[in-house]
Each structure stands twice: as structure tokens, then as C-alpha cells.
Amino acid sequence: MCKQRETDSVKVTTQGKRLVRDRVDNRILRERQQRRDRHDETPYTREDLAVQAGVGIDTLKRLLRGVKVRKYSADAIAQFLGLELADIIEPSCDPRPSDFYVERPPLESQCYDTIFSQSGALIRVKAPHRMGKTWFVEHLLNQVQENQYRSATLSFRDADRAVFTDLQTFLKWFCISVGNSLELPNQVEEKWQHGLGNNSNCTNYFETCLWASINTPLVLVLDDVDLVFEQHDIADDFCTLLRSWYDRARRVRGSAWRNLRLVIIHSTDIYGALNINYSPLANVGNVFSLRKFYLNEVTELVQQYKLHWQADQVEQMMALIGGNPYLIHEALDHLTMHPEMTLEQFLHNAATAIDPYHNYLGELLNTLHQNSNLAAAFESIVNSTTPISIEPAYVFQLYSMGLVEVEERGVIPSCELYRRYFRDRLQN
Numbered sequence: 001m002c003k004q005r006e007t008d009s010v011k012v013t014t015q016g017k018r019l020v021r022d023r024v025d026n027r028i029l030r031e032r033q034q035r036r037d038r039h040d041e042t043p044y045t046r047e048d049l050a051v052q053a054g055v056g057i058d059t060l061k062r063l064l065r066g067v068k069v070r071k072y073s074a075d076a077i078a079q080f081l082g083l084e085l086a087d088i089i090e091p092s093c094d095p096r097p098s099d100f101y102v103e104r105p106p107l108e109s110q111c112y113d114t115i116f117s118q119s120g121a122l123i124r125v126k127a128p129h130r131m132g133k134t135w136f137v138e139h140l141l142n143q144v145q146e147n148q149y150r151s152a153t154l155s156f157r158d159a160d161r162a163v164f165t166d167l168q169t170f171l172k173w174f175c176i177s178v179g180n181s182l183e184l185p186n187q188v189e190e191k192w193q194h195g196l197g198n199n200s201n202c203t204n205y206f207e208t209c210l211w212a213s214i215n216t217p218l219v220l221v222l223d224d225v226d227l228v229f230e231q232h233d234i235a236d237d238f239c240t241l242l243r244s245w246y247d248r249a250r251r252v253r254g255s256a257w258r259n260l261r262l263v264i265i266h267s268t269d270i271y272g273a274l275n276i277n278y279s280p281l282a283n284v285g286n287v288f289s290l291r292k293f294y295l296n297e298v299t300e301l302v303q304q305y306k307l308h309w310q311a312d313q314v315e316q317m318m319a320l321i322g323g324n325p326y327l328i329h330e331a332l333d334h335l336t337m338h339p340e341m342t343l344e345q346f347l348h349n350a351a352t353a354i355d356p357y358h359n360y361l362g363e364l365l366n367t368l369h370q371n372s373n374l375a376a377a378f379e380s381i382v383n384s385t386t387p388i389s390i391e392p393a394y395v396f397q398l399y400s401m402g403l404v405e406v407e408e409r410g411v412i413p414s415c416e417l418y419r420r421y422f423r424d425r426l427q428n
Contacts, residue, residue, distance in 0.1 A: 009068040014138065015333050016088030017066055021134075023081035024049060024064070025157075026359050029366070045160040053080035058180075065153060066138065087337070100304040101139045102297045107288055108136075112143055114286050115219060119258035120249020122242070122285030124276075125265050128402035128414075130360070131290050132325030133265050137221055140263070144219045149261070152181035155223040164231050170238070171202040175209075178220065184213055199241045206245075211256040219261040226266050226400070235274040243280040267400040292323030305332045313343055320347055322415035324402070330356045351420040361421050364401060368426065371397075378403060379426040382419045387412050 012020065024046065031044045050060040054076045063069050063077060071085075078085045103109075114121050127133050137153070144151045154177050163173045172188050179186055187209050192201050229235050242262060249257040262285075266276075276282065293301070299314050321327040334356040335346060350357060368375040377394040387410030395411055398404040403422075405414045413419045 010071045010074050010089040011068045012063055012066060012074065012088045013090055014066075014135065015329075017064060017138075018134075018329070018333075019083060019088055020077065020081060021064055022359055023083065024060075026363060027081065029363065033366075043160050043162070046158055047160070049080075053077050061158065100301070101135070102293065102301045102304070104291060104293065104297065107290065108139070110286075111140065111288055115140075115144070115261045115263075116147055116149075118261075119217075120246060120255075120260055122246045122262045123264070124281070124285065124287045125263060125290065126267070126287060127290035128267055128400055130324070130326035130402050131292070132329075133290060134223070135325060135329070136290060137223065137263070137265060141219070141221070149217045149219050150182070150214060151219040151221065152178055153221040153223060154178055154181060156227040157224040159227070164227075164234060167198045167234050167237050170228075170231075170234050171198050171241075175202055175205045178206075179210060182210065182214070182218075184210060199237060199244070202241060203244065207256065211259070214259065217259045217261060219263060221263040221265065223265045225264050226268075229266060229274045229276070236279065239274070239276075239280040243284055246284055268396055290325075293325055293328060294323060298323060298328055301328065301332065305336055307332065307335065309343070316343065316347060319416060320350060321417050324415060326360075327357070327415065327417065330360075351417055351424075357417070357421075364403065365422070365425055367401065368422075374398070375426055378422060381411055382413050382423045382426065386410075 027049060028044060028046065031048075035042060035044060046060060047057045050057040053060070055073045059069050059073045060077060063074060071089075074089060075085045078088055111123060111125075114123055125133060125136065141151050141153070154174070158177070159170075159173060163170055172192065175188050176186050179188075188205065191205050191209060193204070196204070228238055242264070245257055245260060245262065248255055249260060264281075295314065295318065298318060299311070302309050302314055317328070317331060321331060331346065331350075335341060335343070351361075352358075353362075368378060374394055374397055377390045378398055380388060380390065381398075381404060387407050389410045395404070395406060398411070399406060403414055403418055404411045413422075
């Protein structure tokens with residue numbers, strides 16, 4: 001075991017990051033709902049949560065990215081979120097099973113080849129909510145580090161509503177945030193030129209303030225880009241900006257933009273403000289869709305967790321939760337942390353209001369209750385024993401939430417867990 005002092009830096013595990021991220025998101029959703037119930041329009045953001053926890057927002061962001069933070073800061077965050085510090089940090093020098101990774105061939109090799117062999121590459125990683133996008137990106141960034149590339153990760157979930165007020169406010173925040181991730185000084189106000197278009201100002205800022213400080217390839221990961229694609233006044237211009245950077249790398253020989261590797265993480269193709277297939281990003285770069293795990297891949301993950309299961313036990317678990325990476329990881333984390341629980345007990349309780357899925361399922365249920373038509377559409381799906389047809393708009397929404405799979409004959413629940421849980425809770 002690695003002994004740690006209170007002043008030591010600690011690093012959260014992959015499991016710990018998921019636990020903290022889920023608790024942070026749930027706390028924000030709950031606080032925002034409580035404020036709406038009080039007719040209080042004051043926004044509640046991660047910055048507000050960090051202040052209440054007694055830490056700086058940069059500390060919270062570093063912890064969520066898996067960067068080392070002071071032990072007392074990690075403990076303060078854990079206590080505020082109702083977690084035990086031991087549940088989220090690395091307890092020893094040895095890697096934990098929850099930090100292992102199962103590849104989904106040929107996805108990873110194709111993605112790595114694109115990033116490490118194509119100057120100015122742009123890739124889009126597309127998958128429904130909770131399909132392992134964050135897990136995939138973390139593994140990608142480990143490979144980036146091994147190849148001595150620089151990286152910067154920006155989640156648009158970190159932006160409060162005011163950031164999306166207009167294009168200029170949004171792009172200034174974007175420039176500052178990327179600079180902060182690279183630990184570069186903020187020069188946005190002095191560099192932003194009145195009368196020059198916002199996209200041109202953003203491009204100039206990257207060229208004069210960011211590229212001037214970087215002489216190695218930079219992998220820029222833009223996560224939760226769905227939040228941008230949903231903004232009518234921003235989405236198309238932002239896609240145009242990213243497309244222009246991709247084109248610059250190919251048009252100008254020796255351009256610094258050839259050092260950029262742009263990774264865009266999102267859930268689906270159709271949004272209220274944007275159809276990517278008819279946007280400036282259409283037919284640009286490479287698109288990688290994350291699929292579910294196959295049986296052999298789940299079996300490999302079970303072995304990494306050192307759970308001595310028979311083949312039929314893996315099949316029993318997949319019969320309930322399918323090959324969804326998030327649901328599987330949560331199940332194996334929970335069973336590892338509670339060795340007294342049998343698989344049969346877990347499967348029996350999974351669709352009830354107890355760990356490990358109750359927060360996640362409750363979040364989905366709350367989202368459905370906010371849209372009665374969407375809830376009615378999903379109720380029809382979970383109550384049908386065969387694929388059914390629903391309005392295309394609802395298909396895209398439910399798919400992006402990870403709740404359905406689209407087959408040739410119609411739409412079905414993406415796993416039996418969702419059918420059981422929502423069938424009992426969406427009844428009229």
C-alpha cells in the first residue's frame with residue numbers, strides 16, 4: 001500500500017471519476033429544480049458547487065479529469081457529495097480493475113491511426129448518453145500522452161447558461177477555457193478586435209496566443225458538444241469555425257493548424273438547432289460510432305475485475321443490461337465493492353430504487369416527466385413486445401438518451417432493465 005499524508009496529492013480512479021461526476025450532475029439538477037420550484041432564476045453551476053464544497057472550481061475540474069489534487073481537497077469534495085474518500089481515490093500503487101479498459105475492435109486502432117498519422121485530423125465520436133464515451137476518451141488521452149502529444153479537454157457542461165447568450169460570449173469563453181487547460185495566460189480581451197467577425201477573432205487568438213506557445217501536436221477534445229448543437233444562435237457558426245480549422249490544415253502547407261487533432265464528442269446527428277448531416281461538419285473528417293460490448297468483451301472485463309464467473313453468469317447479466325458499457329461497469333464496480341452480494345441478488349434488485357442505478361434511472365425518469373409526449377412515446381415502447389414506430393423526433397431524443405435501439409421494423413428498449421424500470425413508472 002502507498003502511505004499518504006494529508007498534504008499528499010491523490011488521484012481518483014476511473015470508478016471515482018464516474019461516482020463524482022454522477023453526484024455532481026445530480027446535485028446540480030436537484031438544486032436547479034429546487035430553485036425553479038421557488039421561482040428563483042439564479043443559475044446554479046459547477047462553480048457554485050465547488051464554492052459550497054470549499055474548493056476552487058479548477059480543483060474540481062482537475063479531479064474530474066483524473067489529475068492529481070491535494071488529498072484534503074479531494075476529501076472535501078467527497079464529503080460534500082456524500083462519498084467516502086477511499087471510494088474514489090487510488091488506495092495503492094497497483095492499478096485497480098476499474099481502471100482497466102476493454103477495446104472494441106477495430107474502433108480504437110482506427111481512431112489512433114487517424115490521430116497519430118493525419119495532420120489536422122478531425123474525428124467525431126458519436127454514441128448515446130452513457131455509452132462509454134468518457135471511458136473511451138480517457139483511454140485515448142493515455143495513448144496521446146504515451147506518444148508525447150499535448151492534450152486539452154473541454155466539456156461544454158462546465159459552461160453556465162450565460163455562456164450561450166451569444167456567439168461572442170461563447171467563443172471568448174471557449175478561448176479562455178482552452179487556454180486554461182493548457183495553462184496559458186488569458187489575453188482574450190486585449191486580443192479581441194472590434195469590427196472583426198467572432199469566428200475570425202477566435203481563429204486569430206488560437207494562432208497568436210495558443211499556437212505560438214505549442215510546437216507539438218495538440219489533441220483538443222471537445223466533450224458534451226450536444227449542448228452547443230442545441231443552441232440556435234451558436235451551433236451553425238461554431239461548426240463553420242471548426243470546419244475552417246480543418247480546411248486550413250489542408251490548404252496551407254506548414255500551417256500550425258496541421259498540429260491540431262480535433263476530437264468532437266456528441267450523442268446523435270439530429271438536434272433542435274442542427275442536423276449535422278446538413279451542417280458545415282457534414283462529410284468532414286472521420287466519424288466513429290461507439291457500439292455496445294460483445295459477449296467476449298464483457299467476459300474479458302469480468303476477468304479484469306477478478307470475478308470468477310461462469311459463462312452463463314455473464315449471459316445472465318447481459319440479458320438484463322445488454323452490452324451497455326456504463327451499465328456493465330457500474331454493475332461490476334458494485335459487485336466488487338459488495339462481495340457479500342450475489343449476482344442473482346443484484347439482478348433481482350437492479351430495477352428497484354437502490355444502488356447502483358437508482359440515481360441514473362431517476363435522472364432519466366425526471367427528463368421524461370418534463371416532456372409528456374416523449375414519456376408517452378417511450379411508455380408505448382416499453383409496453384410493446386415487438387418493435388414499434390414512433391415520431392422520428394422522439395426516436396432521436398430517446399436514442400440520444402440511450403433508451404432505445406432502432407431496428408428495421410421499429411424501435412425497442414435498448415435493454416431489459418429499462419423495460420422493467422420504466423414500465424412500472426410511466427403508467428398513465
